[in-house]
Amino acid sequence: MNIQIASKVSLFLSLSITTLCVAETTQLSTAEVSKLTPAQQLGKHIFFDENLSSPAGQSCASCHDPKAAFSEPDLNTPVSNGAVEGRTGTRNTPLISYTAFSPVFHFDNEESLYFGGQFLDGRAANLTEQAKKPFLNVDEMNNRDEAEVVDKLRLAAYADLFKQVYGLDVLNNTSQAFQAIAEALAAFESTPVFNRFSSKYDYFLAGQVELTEQESKGLELFNDANKGNCAACHPSSSDSKQPPLFTDFSYDNLGTPKNPEILAKKGLDFVDLGLGAIVNNVNENGKFKVPSLRNIAKTAPYMHNGVFQTLREAVDFYNTRDTDSKWGVPEIAENVNKDELGNLNLSPDEVDAIVAFLRTLTDGYHPETTPYFSADTGLLTLPLISIESNTAKTAMTSAVLKEIEGSNPSRYRMIDLQESKLAAPSDAGSIPSFFTDTGLLEIPLISVGNETVFTAQLKRITDNNENFFELVYLKLLQ
Numbered sequence: 313m314n315i316q317i318a319s320k321v322s323l324f325l326s327l328s329i330t331t332l333c334v335a336e337t338t339q340l341s342t343a344e345v346s347k348l349t350p351a352q353q354l355g356k357h358i359f360f361d362e363n364l365s366s367p368a369g370q371s372c373a374s375c376h377d378p379k380a381a382f383s384e385p386d387l388n389t390p391v392s393n394g395a396v397e398g399r400t401g402t403r404n405t406p407l408i409s410y411t412a413f414s415p416v417f418h419f420d421n422e423e424s425l426y427f428g429g430q431f432l433d434g435r436a437a438n439l440t441e442q443a444k445k446p447f448l449n450v451d452e453m454n455n456r457d458e459a460e461v462v463d464k465l466r467l468a469a470y471a472d473l474f475k476q477v478y479g480l481d482v483l484n485n486t487s488q489a490f491q492a493i494a495e496a497l498a499a500f501e502s503t504p505v506f507n508r509f510s511s512k513y514d515y516f517l518a519g520q521v522e523l524t525e526q527e528s529k530g531l532e533l534f535n536d537a538n539k540g541n542c543a544a545c546h547p548s549s550s551d552s553k554q555p556p557l558f559t560d561f562s563y564d565n566l567g568t569p570k571n572p573e574i575l576a577k578k579g580l581d582f583v584d585l586g587l588g589a590i591v592n593n594v595n596e597n598g599k600f601k602v603p604s605l606r607n608i609a610k611t612a613p614y615m616h617n618g619v620f621q622t623l624r625e626a627v628d629f630y631n632t633r634d635t636d637s638k639w640g641v642p643e644i645a646e647n648v649n650k651d652e653l654g655n656l657n658l659s660p661d662e663v664d665a666i667v668a669f670l671r672t673l674t675d676g677y678h679p680e681t682t683p684y685f686s687a688d689t690g691l692l693t694l695p696l697i698s699i700e701s702n703t704a705k706t707a708m709t710s711a712v713l714k715e716i717e718g719s720n721p722s723r724y725r726m727i728d729l730q731e732s733k734l735a736a737p738s739d740a741g742s743i744p745s746f747f748t749d750t751g752l753l754e755i756p757l758i759s760v761g762n763e764t765v766f767t768a769q770l771k772r773i774t775d776n777n778e779n780f781f782e783l784v785y786l787k788l789l790q
């Protein structure tokens with residue numbers, strides 16, 4: 313049976329194996345976890361441990377869910393619920409992917425600006441200092457003191473690992489143990505699990521995919537100082553080997569309006585002074601740290617107080633803050649940035665294009681790698697083949713084979729073969745392999761249309777000095 317006939321037969325079977333191909337890549341994979349050092353593994357255990365709150369039931373991951381690029385998974389709330397029923401903080405939970413790159417909080421004398429730190433107002437110098445805070449925050453994990461956290465950790469299944477990493481008597485000294493907990497969390501947050509650099513934009517920067525017309529227009533507007541001017545604070549390129557982070561880690565007051573939902577919980581006269589309250593300087597009031605825009609599509613609502621429901625609304629605010637009265641007055645009227653935003657004069661199409669570009673910043677992008685067969689043309693396209701031999705390192709190629717009509721068993725002629733620019737994806741299991749020693753081409757998945765999925769093996773044969781691939785078997789996947 314050739315693929316053409318098989319695909320017709322199988323039209324009756326409504327398979328939906330597509331979920332198999334589009335694996336949810338934003339969850340932690342076992343491959344990823346197995347690469348962590350013991351300290352990072354420990355950080356992972358602590359990050360997901362729901363017994364470390366009072367009452368039990370809340371972990372770091374409750375508010376920083378991997379599904380949402382490590383931010384609040386409930387996209388309808390400006391503030392996350394604490395461990396205690398009914399308690400909430402005053403700020404929208406940020407995504408904490410890429411936050412490990414924030415420099416230590418400091419004042420730059422040359423630029424006369426504050427930079428870096430953790431939290432939206434920079435009140436923690438670095439990740440380790442930050443990680444200590446949620447455990448003792450009454451609106452978050454609500455432990456009485458450090459000792460309560462360490463007591464709970466002593467009972468954890470991973471207590472032995474903790475001792476292995478930080479010393480046999482570490483758990484007998486509360487402040488040492490608490491410091492170690494924070495260091496383990498910081499170590500975990502600094503791994504590729506949080507910092508994947510696997511968005512469509514990263515593949516684009518590597519020359520491996522094209523942006524759509526709308527996305528490239530969005531990128532242009534994003535960079536153009538006379539249009540969106542977004543890159544002034546959210547840089548889209550970098551001079552170093554480090555890919556761009558879409559933040560310069562400075563602080564600014566955008567003139568964001570108050571969020572009535574937060575006032576309803578915290579009182580009508582609640583104002584958030586941001587950086588100003590931390591450095592005790594009115595000239596910094598209303599300023600918040602510039603966030604990375606990587607994964608931004610996953611973390612609605614937007615801004616420190618979650619006042620904007622959608623990305624489009626956030627971009628439109630930059631566009632028309634000063635020309636449309638619907639936005640209301642700023643939460644803090646002093647220090648509002650009037651030079652770089654507020655009246656961008658972007659058309660609705662241009663706003664849409666910027667939003668389309670922002671959506672390319674979501675990690676877990678997969679260039680098409682699943683082989684597909686077109687019954688119309690008889691072409692079997694293999695976007696990625698890993699070439700394997702006993703001696704040489706694996707190389708990547710892409711190929712197109714054309715079925716020779718009427719051949720039995722089916723034969724395919726190679727009509728295109730190219731070295732591939734795509735790197736081997738982490739789920740390389742679904743990629744065809746060609747074994748140079750045996751001449752076998754294993755194809756774990758072939759899709760035909762959207763629904764039918766086969767697995768096949770072909771063998772290279774030489775006939776009259778010409779190379780063909782002959783079908784050894786073809787099976788419908790159940």
Ligand code: HEC
Binds near residue numbers: 370376432439
């Ligand atoms: C109840 C929800 C909640 C829990 C639980 C929680 N966080 Fe957060 N996290 C937030 C909010 C809200 C902010 C922003 C707060 C601010 O700026 O004042 C934040 C900020 C952060 C930041 C700084 C991000 C940045 O851009 O500066 C890091 C890092 C972080 N959290 C890690 C953790 C870790 C580690 C834990 C567990 C020990 C944790 N969080 C537990 C809600 C939570």
Ligand code: HEC
Binds near residue numbers: 544568611617623652
């Ligand atoms: C002058 C610096 C500056 C410029 C220019 C700028 N931003 Fe921002 N951006 C910020 C700051 C600061 C915040 C955080 C403000 C807050 O939380 O109140 C922010 C927040 C955001 C957010 C919400 C992030 C979140 O996690 O909620 C989005 C989306 C965003 N910016 C997109 C853009 C786009 C698109 C442009 C261009 C049209 C742009 N920014 C131009 C400084 C800037």
